[in-house]
Amino acid sequence: MTVRELMEELFRWCADGAPHDYSSSCDTLKCGSPETEVRKAAVTMFATPEVIRAAAQWGAQLLIVHEPTFYDHFDRRLENDPVTAAKERLLKETGLAVWRYHDHPHLKDKDMIGEGEVKYLGLKGVWSKGKCCAVNRFLLEEAVTPRSLALRFRDVLHAGHVRICGAADLPCTRLSLCFGTPGGVFEELCSDEVDVVLTGEACEWKLGEYARDAAQLGFRKALLILGHIPSERDGMRLLADLMQERFKQLETRYFECGEAYVHP
Ligand SMILES: [Fe+2]
Ligand SMILES: [Fe+2]
Known part of the structure; x- marks a missing residue:
């Protein structure tokens, strides 16, 4: 199954049978090719560098995230920003495709x-x-x-x-x-x-x-x-669990990104 085919399946999954205009949605591919064959799909809340490295090491071709990867709702890249550039480089090295699945799961009945x-x-x-x-x-x-x-x-x-x-x-x-x-x-x-x-x-x-x-x-x-991450990450955990049951032809694994805060 290609990245594109999996995206289409997951779009349909959340449509609850009703037609919906998703043309302005942020649920787009952020990097990588839609034609890549997916054998392993990683699911997480945020694509932190640690999650990207762990997913790549596991052998994932696709990383499904709930939130932006580049600090903007539509993942428009900051220009001349060293953190953005370093994250882009890391993603390129791993070859991972990153796809955001945000609006669709929220809009389910x-x-x-x-x-x-x-x-x-x-x-x-x-x-x-x-x-x-x-x-x-x-x-x-x-x-x-x-x-x-x-x-x-x-x-x-x-x-x-x-x-x-x-x-x-x-x-x-x-x-x-x-x-x-x-x-x-x-x-x-x-x-x-x-x-x-x-x-x-x-x-x-x-x-x-x-x-x-x-x-x-x-x-x-x-x-x-609750903190943004603990208030939503278990929804992505549910997605990973449901994908494991539904898509037997690929492996799905949830990756924990942890919270942004650290204790003083
Ligand atoms: Fe959120
Ligand atoms: Fe959300």
């Missing part, structure tokens, strides 16, 4: 990225659509406190830098899943249908202070800031 997070976290409940694109709501079967949810992200999904704003210890059932940094997170936080917003990164003076004020004024309201 049940966002595939959120599905992976919820699945590997082990939460049980009912899904519904949020007010904005790429935002889902999740009604928990059993109430949990935001603090226990945060600890679960730390202990089960190895999120190393989770922060809680607002009412950390009030039991909640109504979650808004704003993984990554989608639009409309503040609106979700303000909604009287939502107890806890889970997001990747947030503006502290706005969202953090709203959640803190709400809690101090007696509202059941909290914000969990």
Whole structure:
């Protein structure tokens, strides 16, 4: 199967049967040839140099990423930038094709990225659509406190830098899943249908202070800031697991890119 054929399969996979105009999508090949034969596909959240080296050493022809490789939504390369040039050189040396799979999994009826997070976290409940694109709501079967949810992200999904704003210890059932940094997170936080917003990164003076004020004024309201990577990487882990089941003619492996932050 070529890179192009695999891309087309994965585009169709996320279309949920409905026609959709993806012409302005960022889900394009960032380097390499669409005609390359894929025998091994590596899947990751970010194509860090360490992931690129590990995937190449494993023998991958294709690296599927969720996020940009070159610090721009459409991966437009910075000119005269030494880091960009060094990363380009590394990719060229490995011969890897890099393809971004971002909009499609988010636009599935049940966002595939959120599905992976919820699945590997082990939460049980009912899904519904949020007010904005790429935002889902999740009604928990059993109430949990935001603090226990945060600890679960730390202990089960190895999120190393989770922060809680607002009412950390009030039991909640109504979650808004704003993984990554989608639009409309503040609106979700303000909604009287939502107890806890889970997001990747947030503006502290706005969202953090709203959640803190709400809690101090007696509202059941909290914000969990998980870090961008732990809030989405398990969606790519799910993709790798599903690809292993579905594409028997190639090997798929998930590569962990780790978090950008280090502890002081
Ligand atoms: Fe993201
Ligand atoms: Fe995302």
